[in-house]
Amino acid sequence: MAQHKSSKKRILQDARIRLRNRYFKKSTRSAIAKLREMTDKKEAETFLPKVISMIDRLAKRRTWHKNKASNLKSQLTIRVNSL
Numbered sequence: 019m020a021q022h023k024s025s026k027k028r029i030l031q032d033a034r035i036r037l038r039n040r041y042f043k044k045s046t047r048s049a050i051a052k053l054r055e056m057t058d059k060k061e062a063e064t065f066l067p068k069v070i071s072m073i074d075r076l077a078k079r080r081t082w083h084k085n086k087a088s089n090l091k092s093q094l095t096i097r098v099n100s101l
Contacts (some may be wrong), residue, residue, distance in 0.1 A: 039081050046072040053094060059101040066098050 019028045052065045056062040070091050077087035 024084045039079075042072075042076060043081060044077075046076055050090065050094065054097065057101065059098070062101055069094060088090060 020029055046069070047073055049065075053062060053065055054067050056065065073082070073087045073090055076082040077084045
């Protein structure tokens with residue numbers, strides 16, 4: 019167990035950040051799955067910018083690596099265009 023006040027604070031901060039990251043990652047993964055299941059092109063084209071924004075936010079916060087984010091955006095864009 020942590021002895022110093024600063025390390026106790028760091029443990030609490032890490033727990034909060036971990037929960038926040040888990041929420042954003044899970045909601046983004048759900049949105050990606052929803053986009054991949056769509057069959058209507060018009061609906062998918064309106065939903066794609068929202069998903070890309072979510073992916074960019076995770077990459078900006080370094081929750082996901084920038085290359086992973088780039089690959090995902092590319093794959094999703096190709097998928098929506100092929101509908």
